Amino acid sequence: MKRLSVLLSILLSVLILAGCGDTSAPKAENTPASSSASAPKKSIVIYYSWSGTTRRLARKITDAAKADIAEIRTVTPYPTDYNEVAEQAKLEVEKGFMPEIRDDLPNLKNYDVVYIGTPTWWYHMSPPLASYLAKHGRELEGKHVMPFCTNGGKEGSTLSDIAKACPGAKVNPGLSLAGGQVESGGETIQQWIRQFEAQK
Numbered sequence: 001m002k003r004l005s006v007l008l009s010i011l012l013s014v015l016i017l018a019g020c021g022d023t024s025a026p027k028a029e030n031t032p033a034s035s036s037a038s039a040p041k042k043s044i045v046i047y048y049s050w051s052g053t054t055r056r057l058a059r060k061i062t063d064a065a066k067a068d069i070a071e072i073r074t075v076t077p078y079p080t081d082y083n084e085v086a087e088q089a090k091l092e093v094e095k096g097f098m099p100e101i102r103d104d105l106p107n108l109k110n111y112d113v114v115y116i117g118t119p120t121w122w123y124h125m126s127p128p129l130a131s132y133l134a135k136h137g138r139e140l141e142g143k144h145v146m147p148f149c150t151n152g153g154k155e156g157s158t159l160s161d162i163a164k165a166c167p168g169a170k171v172n173p174g175l176s177l178a179g180g181q182v183e184s185g186g187e188t189i190q191q192w193i194r195q196f197e198a199q200k
């Protein structure tokens with residue numbers, strides 16, 4: 001009788017341990033990491049543009065990457081006159097001023113790949129993009145960032161400015177096009193995206 005009760009308690013212990021093993025197995029397979037790994041990666045293009053060139057590039061990237069798109073807009077618009085904006089931008093870049101931007105952009109948590117674009121202003125990213133990244137740069141942690149810019153041929157540190165403002169993000173090689181290269185830049189854009197897709 002005593003031996004039977006010892007046997008029963010051993011059997012019970014084995015069943016409890018086996019039960020624990022059973023409950024932990026499905027949990028490991030159903031973690032968010034394993035389910036998101038099989039889900040398709042969602043992409044978005046976020047950009048600022050003063051005179052439309054970066055917007056044109058952003059739209060081409062959007063088509064090529066089958067991405068969503070959103071434009072950063074300042075609360076107070078910049079002057080439309082080139083000399084005026086050039087003067088204002090110079091002061092803003094020198095001082096690290098960040099203009100207030102409209103709070104109407106999509107939540108980044110829905111995206112795995114974020115294309116981020118700006119015109120070069122005085123060899124740097126534009127202050128409106130600096131404002132956006134100061135506010136949302138940390139939300140890019142762990143995501144793929146694809147920086148891009150347009151300029152007159154002297155990008156300076158525009159692309160590395162973007163990289164620095166995205167701590168913890170996987171920042172990929174950027175794309176810099178002179179304004180005149182945007183219209184004919186289809187193949188360059190495709191190649192840039194293809195290279196990223198191949199190595200990500």
Ligand SMILES: Cc1cc2nc3c(=O)[nH]c(=O)nc-3n(C[C@H](O)[C@H](O)[C@H](O)COP(=O)(O)O)c2cc1C
Binds near residue numbers: 150
């Ligand atoms: C305020 C301002 C500063 C600029 N600074 C530079 C510069 O440092 N280097 C450069 O190559 N182009 C510079 N440009 C030219 C723009 O980067 C270029 O025209 C760009 O394609 C404009 O993009 P957008 O039409 O999207 O605003 C500047 C233009 C403006 C308005």
